[in-house]
Amino acid sequence: MSEAESVLSVSGLTLDLVGGHAPQPRLVHDVTFDVPSGGAVALIGESGCGKTMTAMAVLGLLPKGVRAVAGGVLLDGRDLLRCKERELAAVRGRTIGTIFQEPMSSLDPTMTVGDQIAESRRLHLGERRGAARARARELLDRVGIPDAARRLRAYPHELSGGMQQRVMIAAAIACDPRLVIADEPTTALDVTIQAEILGLLRDLQRESGMAVLLVTHDLGVVAEFCEDVVVMYAGHVVERAAVTEVFGTARHPYTRALLRSVPTGRAPRTRLDVIPGRVPPAGAFPSGCRFRPRCEYAADACATTEPAESQEAGHATRCLRVAAGEIELQEAR
Ligand SMILES: Nc1ncnc2c1ncn2[C@@H]1O[C@H](COP(=O)(O)OP(=O)(O)OP(=O)(O)O)[C@@H](O)[C@H]1O
Ligand SMILES: [Mg+2]
Structure with missing residues (x-):
C-alpha cells in the first residue's frame, strides 16, 4: 500500500450481529486497511463477504442489530466508531460523500x-x-x-x-468531500454508461484530490481505476496490496482463483462468480481458514489454525501457507 498519509484508516474492525438469540454470528472480523489521501482503493470479493457492511460501518450506517464490537475507523485521525450520531451526520455528505448502486x-x-x-x-x-x-x-x-x-x-x-x-x-x-465511498456504483447500469460514469468519477477525483473507496465485483474496474486493492473473503481481509502487486503476483489462493476466473484475451470486465463452491454464510464459517473448503492449496493445519495476517513489503496476506513460504508466487495467473 502507498506510504501517503491516510484519509481513512480502518483497523481491526469487527462487526457482530447482536440482540437475537445466541450464538451471535460475527459478520466481519479484524478488517484492516487504509485509504491514502487522494488515492483510490478497491474493496473486492464475492457476494456476502462483508464489503457493504464494512462501508456502512465507516459511514455509521450499520443496519439494526449489527454492531461494531472492536476496532477503529479513523477519518483524518478521528475515530468515527466513537462519534455520536449527530457528529456522524455532520461527516456524511460533508467529509464523506456516498454513491450507492x-x-x-x-x-x-x-x-x-x-x-x-x-x-x-x-x-x-x-x-x-x-x-x-x-x-x-x-x-x-x-x-x-x-x-x-x-x-x-x-x-x-x-x-x-x-x-x-x-x-x-x-x-x-x-x-x-475528502473521501467518496462508492458501493457498486455502476452495477445497475448498462456497460457503455458504466464506463462513462467511472470515467467521470476518475476525472472528478483527479480534479479535486478526493480519495475513493470503491466496492466492486469488477476486476477490470479495479485495474483501471484503483491503486490499491483490499480482497475480502467471508468477513476477513485475505489480501491487500497495490493493484500492480496483486495483478502481478497475487499471493492468497482466493485472490489467485478470482484472477483466474477472468477469461484471458477478453476485456476483464467480468463478474467474479466462477470459483467452485460458495462463500459460507456468517455463523457457518469453517474452522481454521475460512477459504479452506474451496482452496486448492489447503493443508491439514489450515483446518485447525485460523491464519493471522502476515506482511511482506507492504503486501498483506492472511494464509498459513503463504506465511510459511509454501506457495510459489510465480505461479499466479
Ligand atoms: N441487514 C443485515 N442484518 C444482518 N446481517 C446482514 C444484513 N445485511 C447483510 N448481512 C449479512 O452480512 C454479511 C455481509 O454482507 P454484505 O452485504 O456486507 O456483503 P457484500 O460483500 O457487500 O455482498 P454483495 O457483493 O452481495 O453486495 C452476509 O453474511 C450477509 O448475509
Ligand atoms: Mg454489497
Whole structure:
C-alpha cells in the first residue's frame, strides 16, 4: 500500500450481529486497511463477504442489530466508531460523500434534484440559497447533465438511470468531500454508461484530490481505476496490496482463483462468480481458514489454525501457507 498519509484508516474492525438469540454470528472480523489521501482503493470479493457492511460501518450506517464490537475507523485521525450520531451526520455528505448502486435509494423522490444538492451545501457549508443553487447548477453541468439549468427543477423519477447516477455523484461531491465511498456504483447500469460514469468519477477525483473507496465485483474496474486493492473473503481481509502487486503476483489462493476466473484475451470486465463452491454464510464459517473448503492449496493445519495476517513489503496476506513460504508466487495467473 502507498506510504501517503491516510484519509481513512480502518483497523481491526469487527462487526457482530447482536440482540437475537445466541450464538451471535460475527459478520466481519479484524478488517484492516487504509485509504491514502487522494488515492483510490478497491474493496473486492464475492457476494456476502462483508464489503457493504464494512462501508456502512465507516459511514455509521450499520443496519439494526449489527454492531461494531472492536476496532477503529479513523477519518483524518478521528475515530468515527466513537462519534455520536449527530457528529456522524455532520461527516456524511460533508467529509464523506456516498454513491450507492441504486440512485433511488439515496435520492429523495419528493425534492427536485437542484434542491437536494443545494440543501446539502446550505446544511453542511452554511451557504446562502442563491449561491448554493448556482453551485448545484455547476455541479449538474460538471457531471454531464445536459441543460442543467432546467434539470435543476426535475424530480429524480423524471430522469433516466444513468442521469440519476450522475445526480447522485453530483450530490456526493457537492461539499468537496475528502473521501467518496462508492458501493457498486455502476452495477445497475448498462456497460457503455458504466464506463462513462467511472470515467467521470476518475476525472472528478483527479480534479479535486478526493480519495475513493470503491466496492466492486469488477476486476477490470479495479485495474483501471484503483491503486490499491483490499480482497475480502467471508468477513476477513485475505489480501491487500497495490493493484500492480496483486495483478502481478497475487499471493492468497482466493485472490489467485478470482484472477483466474477472468477469461484471458477478453476485456476483464467480468463478474467474479466462477470459483467452485460458495462463500459460507456468517455463523457457518469453517474452522481454521475460512477459504479452506474451496482452496486448492489447503493443508491439514489450515483446518485447525485460523491464519493471522502476515506482511511482506507492504503486501498483506492472511494464509498459513503463504506465511510459511509454501506457495510459489510465480505461479499466479
Ligand atoms: N441487514 C443485515 N442484518 C444482518 N446481517 C446482514 C444484513 N445485511 C447483510 N448481512 C449479512 O452480512 C454479511 C455481509 O454482507 P454484505 O452485504 O456486507 O456483503 P457484500 O460483500 O457487500 O455482498 P454483495 O457483493 O452481495 O453486495 C452476509 O453474511 C450477509 O448475509
Ligand atoms: Mg454489497
